[in-house]
Amino acid sequence: MLHDLGTRVRSPLALAATAFLAAALGVLWLLDPDTNPFRHSEGPVSLLGLLPDAASATLLLLAGLLGLAVAALVRHPTRAPAGLRGLVTAAGAVTLALAVFCMDTQLISFIGYLCAMTIPLVAAALVVSALRRSTAARATALIAVGLVAWWGIASGSLAPDAVSELVRNLGDGFARVGARPWILVGFALATVQWLSTTLALAAPYTERLHRPSARIDRIVTIATVVAVLGPIPYVLVRATWLLPSGLFTGPITPADLDPSMRLWGLLLGAAALGGSVLTLGLIRPWGRVFPAWMPYLGGRAVPVAAAAVPGFAVAFVLTASAPSIVLLSFEQAADGDAESLWMLLLLPLWAWGPALAVAVWGYVRRRRLEALPAPQPTPAPGRMAA
Template sequence: MLFFGVVMSDAGIMSLLGYVMGLSLPVALVVALVVPAVRACLRGRIWGYVALAALVVVGAAVAAFLGGALSAYAVNVTAGLRSYAGRMAWTLADMAAFAAWVWIAFRLFGGAPPRWAGPVRARRWGRIATVGAALCPLPYALYRLTWLTPWPTDISGPIDLPLRLQGLMLAFAAVIASVLTLGLISRWGEVFPRWIPLLRGRPVPVRFPVALGGAVAGACLLASPGLAVKAVESGELWALLLWPYPLWGVLLGAAVLAYWLRRRPDGGYTAASTGA
């Protein structure tokens, strides 16, 4: 675990996650808006036709005014991903090896849960850890939103519209990460909300948020050694406040653990059993 998690770790994993979320979130947002409208149309509801027509008009306006900028943004991001393909492949392989050894250690040394791992206590300390973890991505969101202002960070000279959209998407991804983290202590983190097609009202599978949150927490921990060393060598300790990967990884890992302890079938509770 120490070898793959510290010695061979690479902070590039967080860049990969950020850009993947920046590309996938707009697509997910469009799907979340279009699917309910189409379902309403199939059921013969008037609001579905109105909503679908409004979406078509908005989509046509966006394509007309921002089509070129959106295309350039996608080209810039995909080109960056291709140029760092080898390094990103290594970071993913390192993360997989780290996760495998974490699982092996858990299976070998995991025994009877201690008293602090009970559902009631996990709810208490898990809430604190979850709120703290949700706050960690927000400094980065504010940092990237400066690309929409006349004083963009990390950039000297003029900034074009595709680059501004890139900053907006990265900030949006950080905000979504914060919101999803709060789901670990919210009702919609246990039961799918009504606005989610096909899944509305169904219990959220425990493994889904645990796997997703655990992967992000692991990525933060893998990115921590390289970030800390670079911050110390360059004398830019403020970077640890802007990208608080060490704190974020620990808090998010604790939040995910508390969520699992509360909802695990062998000792916690489930949303279905409580009627939530």
């Protein structure tokens, strides 16, 4: 069974590369603690503040060394010792602990900002695609562009000054955050890689979950619906920014919105709405086959990895960031800001993340079942098969 590990882990070299980078970064942080952005607990709220300053560097080095050992043994499975299964599990546990303790509100904000920055490009691609389609699609696209232009002029959010201020503020913000959020993104991707490696060992024990089952299908559908609804409260609050200032105020809606802030808030809401739509694709036909209106891709099968890798990564980030959101909300509530508790409902990461993980797993399971050859009918007793 251990001999099959090399075939179930698709890329031992990628595993080794990740482990080497982790070990090198851990050594750097231990030799020069000032380069470790997770050393000081006065940064963004995270569980890492409960551990000593050198904990992140030590965990990172340990995860890297274990990863290198596993990658070497997976590369030559015939030499694998009897304890390989425990070694892989230990390495995955260390990596998971490192990522969970380091996750904080900065990462979820950073990813949200990156997604929001793609919204204008996505919108432009949709408009161009619609203009190449039917008359009804062209008319719809032109009406949508007209409404956006009218709103932008009326609110001042699309004025050159507002757009330039938004770009300038984004540039200043990315310059201030430094390498920390990018390292967190790397932690998230490495954790997903490690979890896939660890789960490869559990394949013989989870075989029953990969068989056709109406009960599992119902659970996956419910989880997908929960994941689709996860960002909707945030989307609805951001949608109020389309209305004049002062009508709705709250934890993320100031009483007076300047044009650049209004535009950025709406882009964040659009990004969250896009995530909800993409999640819905996990149980819809267009999540398995690209829609016909998509240039160059229409009619082709959606690669499983194209949905699984980002889906599991986002699910992990949401789940691992949930404790940080809870800690921050209760800390602010203890300081007298009772409205901060609403964030637990506006961004229900505690339910959204696990539900998305189940939804993505169900999508992968369904695609694998669809790829299996159809069962052949069993010949009747006493008959010769043709």
